Structures are given as C-alpha cells and as structure tokens.
Amino acid sequence: MMNTGSKHKLILLTILLVLAIFVLSGAPMVGMNTVPVSAILHPASGRMESDIFWKIRIPRVCISFLAGAGLAVSGMAFQAMFRNPLATPFTLGVASGASLGAAIYVRLGLVFSVLGISGISFSAFAGAILSILLVYGLTRARRGFSTTTMLLAGVAISFFFSSVILFTQYMSDFTHSFRILRWLMGGLEVVGFESVLNMAPFVISGSAIILYMTHELNLMMTGEEIAISRGVSVWKTKRILFFATSLMVGGVVAICGPIGFVGMMVPHICRLLIGADHRYLTPATLLFGGVFLTLCDMLARTLIAPAEIPVGIITALLGGPFFVWLLLGKPSSKRGIL
Amino acid sequence: MENTVIEITRFSFSISSKAILKDISLNVKEGEYISIVGPNGAGKTTLLKCLDRIHKGGSGDIRIAGKLLDKYSQKELAQKLSYVPQADGRISPFTVYEFVMMGRYHHLSPFSSPGKEDKDAVHDALAITGISEFAERFLRTLSGGERQKVFIAAALAQGAKVLLLDEPTTFLDPKHEADVHRLLARANRERGFTVVSVTHDINSAVLTSRRILALKNGAVAFCGFADKFMNNEILQKIYEKSFLFVKHPQTGKTIVAPEVP
Numbered sequence: 335m336m337n338t339g340s341k342h343k344l345i346l347l348t349i350l351l352v353l354a355i356f357v358l359s360g361a362p363m364v365g366m367n368t369v370p371v372s373a374i375l376h377p378a379s380g381r382m383e384s385d386i387f388w389k390i391r392i393p394r395v396c397i398s399f400l401a402g403a404g405l406a407v408s409g410m411a412f413q414a415m416f417r418n419p420l421a422t423p424f425t426l427g428v429a430s431g432a433s434l435g436a437a438i439y440v441r442l443g444l445v446f447s448v449l450g451i452s453g454i455s456f457s458a459f460a461g462a463i464l465s466i467l468l469v470y471g472l473t474r475a476r477r478g479f480s481t482t483t484m485l486l487a488g489v490a491i492s493f494f495f496s497s498v499i500l501f502t503q504y505m506s507d508f509t510h511s512f513r514i515l516r517w518l519m520g521g522l523e524v525v526g527f528e529s530v531l532n533m534a535p536f537v538i539s540g541s542a543i544i545l546y547m548t549h550e551l552n553l554m555m556t557g558e559e560i561a562i563s564r565g566v567s568v569w570k571t572k573r574i575l576f577f578a579t580s581l582m583v584g585g586v587v588a589i590c591g592p593i594g595f596v597g598m599m600v601p602h603i604c605r606l607l608i609g610a611d612h613r614y615l616t617p618a619t620l621l622f623g624g625v626f627l628t629l630c631d632m633l634a635r636t637l638i639a640p641a642e643i644p645v646g647i648i649t650a651l652l653g654g655p656f657f658v659w660l661l662l663g664k665p666s667s668k669r670g671i672l
Numbered sequence: 673m674e675n676t677v678i679e680i681t682r683f684s685f686s687i688s689s690k691a692i693l694k695d696i697s698l699n700v701k702e703g704e705y706i707s708i709v710g711p712n713g714a715g716k717t718t719l720l721k722c723l724d725r726i727h728k729g730g731s732g733d734i735r736i737a738g739k740l741l742d743k744y745s746q747k748e749l750a751q752k753l754s755y756v757p758q759a760d761g762r763i764s765p766f767t768v769y770e771f772v773m774m775g776r777y778h779h780l781s782p783f784s785s786p787g788k789e790d791k792d793a794v795h796d797a798l799a800i801t802g803i804s805e806f807a808e809r810f811l812r813t814l815s816g817g818e819r820q821k822v823f824i825a826a827a828l829a830q831g832a833k834v835l836l837l838d839e840p841t842t843f844l845d846p847k848h849e850a851d852v853h854r855l856l857a858r859a860n861r862e863r864g865f866t867v868v869s870v871t872h873d874i875n876s877a878v879l880t881s882r883r884i885l886a887l888k889n890g891a892v893a894f895c896g897f898a899d900k901f902m903n904n905e906i907l908q909k910i911y912e913k914s915f916l917f918v919k920h921p922q923t924g925k926t927i928v929a930p931e932v933p
Binding site: 417545546548552553555557558559560563565566567610611 | 746782826
C-alpha cells in the first residue's frame with residue numbers, strides 16, 4: 335500500500351524527469367543560428383551548422399546539466415549534514431579549495447591525465463577535500479562543535495584561498511594569468527566532448543554515492559544525536575559525504591570555474607516542491623539542478639546574442655532575490671523547508 | 673527470569689581532561705523503570721550519551737545485554753537501545769510519519785522502501801503514544817508536548833527494548849506531562865520496555881520508578897529503591913538544600929512539597 339503523499343511525490347518526480355528530457359533535447363536547438371534538421375542528422379557532414387550543433391551546443395548542454403545537477407546535490411547534502419540552510423560547498427570553502435587546486439595546476443603548467451581524465455579535475459578534487467578537512471578539523475579542534483563556527487571557518491578559509499588564488503594569478507605570466515582569470519569568472523563555454531568526459535565520471539559517481547545515502551541524510555537532518563541512536567555511524571557517513579561532494583565540486587569547478595547559488599537555491603526550491611525526504615529529494619534535486627543551470631545557460635547565450643553573459647551572472651541574478659526572500663519571508667511552516 | 677540489560681562497572685569518562693563521570697557502577701534489569709536524578713552538571717545526560725555511544729571512550733566496562741558496548745556496531749546497538757534526547761528547539765522539516773519511520777533505519781537498506789513489518793511498527797508506536805491523528809502533519813506545526821510524544825513514538829518504533837530518555841517532561845504543561853508519564857508507564861508495564869529516564873523532577877521520579885540513581889559531581893550519590901531516597905539527609909547532601917515532605921494523597925508515598933519563600 336502506498337500513501338497519497340508518496341504517490342504525489344512520484345508524480346512530481348516523473349514530471350521533473352519529463353521536463354529534464356524536454357530541456358536536454360530542446361536546449362541544443364536554441365541559439366543564435368537555427369540548426370536545420372539535416373545538419374543534426376549528419377554530424378560528420380563538415381557543415382558549420384552540424385559542427386555548431388554537435389561540437390558546441392550538445393557538449394555545452396551536457397556540461398551545464400551535469401554541473402547544475404552536481405552542484406545542487408552537493409548543496410543539498412551539505413544542508414542536510416549540517417542542518418543549516420546556508421551550508422553549501424561555496425559557503426564552506428570547498429569550492430574555493432577546488433578553485434585553488436585548479437589554479438595551482440594551471441600556474442605550475444602541469445599537464446597530466448589519469449585514465450584519460452585531465453589532471454586539473456584531480457587537482458580541483460584534492461583542493462576540495464583539503465578545504466573541507468581543514469574547515470571541519472578547525473571546528474572539531476574545540477569540543478562543543480557548532481555549525482555557526484563551522485560556517486565562519488568556511489568563510490574564513492574561502493577568503494584565504496581566494497587571496498592565494500589571486501596571488502597565484504598575480505605572480506603568473508600573462509597567458510597563465512588570463513587563463514586563471516577567465517576560468518574564475520565561471521562559464522560553460524566548452525568545445526567538444528573532452529570536457530564532458532572529464533566531468534561526467536566525477537559528477538556521476540558522486541551523485542551515485544549520495545543516492546545510496548538517502549536514509550542517512552534524512553537522519554543527519556534530524557540531528558547527530560538522534561542519527562547515532564537510530565544506528566547511523568555518523569563520522570563514517572560524514573567522511574563518505576565529504577568525499578562524494580568533493581568529487582562533484584572538484585569535477586565541476588575544474589571545468590566551469592566556481593558557479594555560485596545553484597548549490598544553495600535549488601535544494602531549497604526542491605524541498606518546497608517535494609518535501610525533505612531525501613529518497614525523493616535527491617533525484618528531484620539532481621534533475622532540477624540540471625534543468626535550472628541548462629536554462630540559465632540558454633538565457634546567458636541568447637539574451638544579448640551574439641555576445642554572451644557569463645552564466646554565473648544569471649544564476650546570481652535569480653539567486654540573490656530568492657535568497658533575500660528566503661531570509662525574510664520564512665514561507666509556510668507546513669512546507670519541508672529547512 | 674530477570675536479565676541484566678545494562679551493566680555499568682566502574683565507568684569513568686572525561687571531556688578534555690575534565691572528569692565528568694567518576695567510577696560509576698549500575699546494573700539495570702530487564703523491565704525495570706529507573707530514574708537518574710541529580711543537580712545540574714552532575715553528569716546525568718553524559719551517562720545516557722555514553723550508554724548510546726553518542727560519547728565514545730571512557731574507562732571501565734559497559735555491557736549491554738551481556739555484550740561489551742565497544743563490540744556493537746551502531747546498527748546493532750540501535751536494536752538494543754533507543755534514545756529520546758533533550759528537546760533542543762531545532763525542528764527538522766519532516767512529517768510525523770516520516771520522522772517515526774526513521775526509527776526503523778536499522779531495518780532498512782539503501783533504495784528499499786519500508787516493508788510491512790516497518791509500517792506495522794510505526795502504526796503501533798503512533799497508537800501507543802496516541803498521535804495517530806497527527807501522522808501527516810509536519811513536526812513544526814505541533815506543540816512541544818505533542819512533539820515529545822512523536823520523539824517517544826520514534827524511539828518505540830525502533831524496536832529496541834531499552835528506552836533512554838533525557839528529561840522527557842521538561843517544558844511540558846501538566847496535561848502533556850501526565851500523558852508522557854502514563855505512556856511510559858504503559859510501555860514499561862504492558863510492553864516490557866526497560867525505561868531509564870533522566871529527570872529533575874524528584875516527585876515524578878519517586879512516583880514512576882522503582883529505583884533511583886542520584887549523581888553528584890559525576891559520582892554516584894545514591895542508588896537504591898525510591899522510598900529510601902526520600903530522606904532529608906540524603907536529599908540535602910545531593911542538592912545542598914533542605915526539603916519539606918508530604919504524603920501523596922493517592923499512593924501514600926512520601927513526596928517533596930514546594931517551599932514558600
């Protein structure tokens with residue numbers, strides 16, 4: 335027997351899935367140039383339209399979907415783990431750690447790859463892990479752990495790493511400096527499938543881990559003590575979640591640079607839509623995050639075409655007001671918002 | 673017939689080299705109702721948290737159902753003990769049903785939906801605590817007293833036969849306080865739950881439990897039958913104040929009367 339609540343949630347998930355398929359197949363059609371069907375059907379024709387479609391738009395849509403899904407679900411995991419609506423990979427310094435890892439990779443002029451995946455993704459991952467361990471370690475050093483202390487430590491680490499990145503950039507020669515700066519602005523302008531192949535393993539494996547941990551996330555959200563007494567090994571769960579979110583944030587930041595707000599905003603919207611039960615919330619957040627960033631990117635590349643607005647500007651333009659609304663207008667207490 | 677479910681032998685515990693619990697020994701038998709009392713900061717909550725491994729470490733032995741605490745996995749321990757923490761004012765964004773179902777965590781595997789056994793346990797726990805009608809409501813729409821029943825229901829649904837409660841009736845109005853005492857007494861008598869409850873309310877400790885453990889400065893100050901506890905000398909030593917006693921009109925048991933300043 336299934337109660338009406340979960341039936342309702344399954345319907346919502348199905349709608350989100352259909353929406354995601356619709357956006358994924360529709361978004362590559364939208365752009366400055368219209369792409370004729372013949373160009374889509376003949377990817378190797380050598381015509382400019384088919385190159386635009388297959389080598390620019392399709393990879394770009396894949397990247398935005400993956401990045402949106404990965405950032406959103408990382409934010410969701412952090413918010414649940416720390417029971418705080420402001421806890422995200424960005425506020426806790428994980429994204430700046432990943433950025434630093436990537437910047438150092440560029441600055442040192444490193445070029446290596448593992449299993450065909452560029453070293454920059456691994457550097458960003460290492461930076462992400464390092465920063466979360468640092469933030470968590472700083473907070474745990476004192477007993478009487480509080481999430482406020484942790485957020486403050488995260489902000490401090492974030493500023494510190496940003497300075498180190500700027501210093502690295504300042505000390506770099508012109509080409510490196512430009513590469514780092516351009517990348518720090520955040521963007522989804524990729525060409526070809528190489529970036530997709532670099533990012534996908536990180537986002538997919540990270541999301542799979544989160545999907546596997548939905549019961550634990552639910553319990554973490556009720557508080558660590560209750561989680562422990564219900565049988566959750568909290569410290570082990572945290573380590574796994576740190577690992578999974580670092581994978582995703584590292585993988586995304588290495589390619590797209592830091593894109594804020596998706597990770598904070600999307601989980602809140604999804605909680606309003608489908609409730610806080612992570613068995614439904616996690617797939618909803620993955621789908622909605624992907625759809626959201628893909629749509630933002632579509633706006634970014636068409637609003638003032640042929641010029642492009644960096645997608646970070648669009649997400650923050652939408653995210654800023656939403657955030658204020660969240661702070662001021664505690665919505666209906668009957669919803670599952672944090 | 674009576675098995676020892678909790679066996680604490682010379683247990684000490686410190687937090688950043690400050691001794692919180694000193695040389696505690698206590699045996700709790702299956703089906704017992706025991707209250708832990710003592711002044712603020714005596715270590716009552718810490719003792720409960722050590723039992724449920726929310727705090728780890730310490731010296732001395734703790735055995736649960738005959739097995740050393742360290743030998744349990746957290747999931748195995750959840751099948752033996754359940755815990756109702758002090759209300760901390762943070763309310764998670766779940767419905768009553770969702771929250772109580774989380775008590776079944778140790779039965780659930782990833783991706784699985786709750787089975788019939790889990791649903792039965794949840795419905796049963798909601799019925800015992802008298803909150804079936806709230807099942808679909810969000811926790812934050814409930815009053816503090818109703819929420820406390822939800823926490824107890826979640827602990828009952830867990831299926832562990834030992835209930836650890838940390839000040840279950842603090843902040844509750846007289847009606848909800850009586851409700852909680854009644855449902856704990858029923859769980860204890862009719863369902864065979866062992867109840868270990870931390871409280872500041874000396875009267876309810878005496879009226880509800882058979883035995884009382886009093887802690888002071890982390891050490892055992894009294895451990896014995898409730899009626900022996902109601903003794904001015906003992907109470908004065910523990911609380912550093914004198915008490916007035918009266919007879920309870922229903923039971924004839926000695927209880928503490930409030931003082932006029």
